[in-house]
Amino acid sequence: MENKQNIAVIGGGSWATAIVKMLTENVDQIGWYMRNTQSIEHIKENNHNPKYLSSADVDAKFLDLSDDINYIVKNYSILIFAVPSAFLTSELNKLTASLDGKTIFSAIKGIVPETGLIIGEHFNEEFNIPLENIGVITGPCHAEEVAMERLSYLTIACIDEDKAKFMAKAIESWYIKVKISDDIIGTEYAAMLKNIYAVAAGIAHGLGYGDNFQSVLMSNAIREMKRFIKKVHKMKRNINNSAYLGDLLVTGYSVFSRNRMFGNMIGKGYTVISAQHEMSMIAEGYYATKSAYKIKQENKAKTPIIDTVYSILYENKNPKKEFKKLTDKLD
Amino acid sequence: MENKQNIAVIGGGSWATAIVKMLTENVDQIGWYMRNTQSIEHIKENNHNPKYLSSADVDAKFLDLSDDINYIVKNYSILIFAVPSAFLTSELNKLTASLDGKTIFSAIKGIVPETGLIIGEHFNEEFNIPLENIGVITGPCHAEEVAMERLSYLTIACIDEDKAKFMAKAIESWYIKVKISDDIIGTEYAAMLKNIYAVAAGIAHGLGYGDNFQSVLMSNAIREMKRFIKKVHKMKRNINNSAYLGDLLVTGYSVFSRNRMFGNMIGKGYTVISAQHEMSMIAEGYYATKSAYKIKQENKAKTPIIDTVYSILYENKNPKKEFKKLTDKLD
Structure with a gap:
């Protein structure tokens, strides 16, 4: 299975920041795409996102930050999408890099407004990502409590159990417990x-x-x-x-x-x-x-x-x- | 089936008071036993219970108040018990009147400490009340919101569907919706x-x-x-x-x-x-x-x-x- 260096997060909001924080507990290099260049500079210097979930420590030494989505997609094989569903299409429209062979995890709790599809279905139908390469990160979890390192339980769903387990290992920590599931839909x-x-x-x-x-x-x-x-x-x-x-x-x-x-x-x-x-x-x-x-x-x-x-x-x-x-x- | 005049409430606390209030929407005479004589006098004069749920209007003209549990048990055939479970035994010990033939509804959300039984089981095992004469009034309901006439849903459980329906009719109103069930246990x-x-x-x-x-x-x-x-x-x-x-x-x-x-x-x-x-x-x-x-x-x-x-x-x-x-x- 892939090594942990291959995980990247797409998105600069609160939930994206929370996921990056969880990953820094286990992974030495995490790709992180966000649009805002100023925020990237701030994170590099201050180890926290200035605009969202600013109370969360995100150690920049583990981060490969970029405002170029194509750089991130080219260099990482497991992509966690955590942008608001309303912005997904405009981000995907920027893509020149191919999604072929990528594993896509959705951390977007919503629907793609343009297609009316849930995220996994959208990647499956619009980008021909096979269902076994699609996963979901979900569970009852306010990002704010992740920032405070309060015990939270996430569910990682993927039809391919190995991929679910791999992501579970990358995300779990003393304050994050993870359950795996095969119910992506x-x-x-x-x-x-x-x-x-x-x-x-x-x-x-x-x-x-x-x-x-x-x-x-x-x-x-x-x-x-x-x-x-x-x-x-x-x-x-x-x-x-x-x-x-x-x-x-x-x-x-x-x-x-x-x-x-x-x-x-x-x-x-x-x-x-x-x-x-x-x-x-x-x-x-x-x-x-x-x-x-x-x-x-x-x-x-x-x-x-x-x-x-x-x-x-x-x-x-x-x-x-x-x-x-x-x-x-x-x- | 019995007529509505036959319902009495045993207990003077918040939940008992809320149930009496609900009954006053439909029933012209409700038996109501409570220990505290001063509270009885206060209710008769002021139409509210001074100690518990005092914000609830309980119209005294519909009430047959008594501090004598035997008077109430003798004169009413459907008894709604709504005392804290810790006091149930001491109240029942006062009984000289017989419970034979009575229908007992439990509005006590607890266990009888002395026997470790739920209320229905307690009346069944200790007082030989047949299960078809035992009912439960339950549901997600803060008494305080009944006082405020905020919409609430109760469940009336009884093996005898007629008895459940009878109690439902006595309790439902524009702010109380009732569902019936046969799952008393x-x-x-x-x-x-x-x-x-x-x-x-x-x-x-x-x-x-x-x-x-x-x-x-x-x-x-x-x-x-x-x-x-x-x-x-x-x-x-x-x-x-x-x-x-x-x-x-x-x-x-x-x-x-x-x-x-x-x-x-x-x-x-x-x-x-x-x-x-x-x-x-x-x-x-x-x-x-x-x-x-x-x-x-x-x-x-x-x-x-x-x-x-x-x-x-x-x-x-x-x-x-x-x-x-x-x-x-x-x-």
Whole structure:
């Protein structure tokens, strides 16, 4: 199998920075691409990313930093993509270097807006990366707690067990425990769906629903997620494992989640446009909702929560009325 | 079936008060026993319980209040017990009136310390109440949110579906939705086990574990709960329904939960005695832990979280070391 020198991270945000930090515990040379040249210089001198997750130590002596994605793709065979899903296409458009023979790990918890595909499917269908060369890094994990070295559990999914184990070895440490899985489709859909449920949790909170309702919403969300994923990719999985339920809970119950915050503003009466403007970003759950709604129509899964969020975000329906209707469908 | 006039509530605490409030939405005369005569007089004059859940309106014109448990038991055929489990035996010892032919609903989320039985089993084994005359009122529900009339979902479990439906009709309202179930054993064990997991969540928090770990702990707790209940009473149930997972979440994620608070103090280094003294009460999870540990030994269920809490609370083991060991058993 490849040696550890071959791993690179694509992306300069919080989660990319957290993954680089985890890798520095085990790997002597990590390729790291980010667009921002000033940030690269800052990291080289100060051993931390100035713009994202700045509290995390990332020891520059282990880093091969570059603002040239083609340099990184040419020189590393295992590429961990950790850019926001909205920027993936523009980054991939820069590629002149080939992705043939590369192993692609997705650490993007979302959907490619242009194709409506989860990341693994996107690389498989658009770049002909075989499924056994595609992996997922997921799990209930706020990047901020990685920076603080608080114990966290990640799941590495890959059909090729050797590749999953290799990545697990590169990432695990005294504060990171890793579980491996062969469910690349299910774990990635779970990571994307949970953002929709976090939006729903935020809307409910914004509308004035309390903790009792929140727990019922999450209990219904995990059952809905199970039905949805089963329709997309049927296999034996325990939906209550950390990669599915844990990930749902850490996001749905987090007051720091951008998806929950976005939903909260919608619940309080902001329009989608004004909420996005106020947050100066678009929550992953916004794109995920559109895509999930389309998939569920094709698969005929019963998804009252996704339907409700869709009707509010994309059909301009009244949040209060739609949630009132939703409450009759939950139990 | 009995008429609605036949329902009485036993207990004067927050949850008892919340149940009485729910009943006043539908029932014209509710029997209500509590020990405290002054509280009874206060309720009659002011329409709220002075000591517990005082923000809840309970309209005295619908109430038949008494400090004599035998008066209530004699005159009502459906008895909802909502006293803390630690006081159940002393209340039952006062009985001269017979429980023969009565329907007993348990709204006690705990275990009878003297017998180690859940409430339904206790009435069945110690008072020969047939199982079809035993019901459970459970669900993810902080009494405080009932007082505020925030939407909440309860589950009424009874083997006799007519009795479950009757109680559902008596309790549901614009802010209370009710689901019925025939799993009296499973729902009551879930309500008791979740207190142990809330203690565990509190210990973890007290020790400095973060939100990432918390979500992994809850994800493992629901799987452990499923294994435990399956050993005790095997039947088809969806552990992700509100009565099981929802109840776990509303308690495990609540900063107001007394069980979580108790665990938090233990995690911060208090002894069991000093934590109990500081809280001037004993958390239900304390008793539940002892009982659950005994049951799991008999049934050989794999319960690493219960085992860890037991070792800390009853074997005086070091919380930090025991949780360190536990982290290797979770995934």
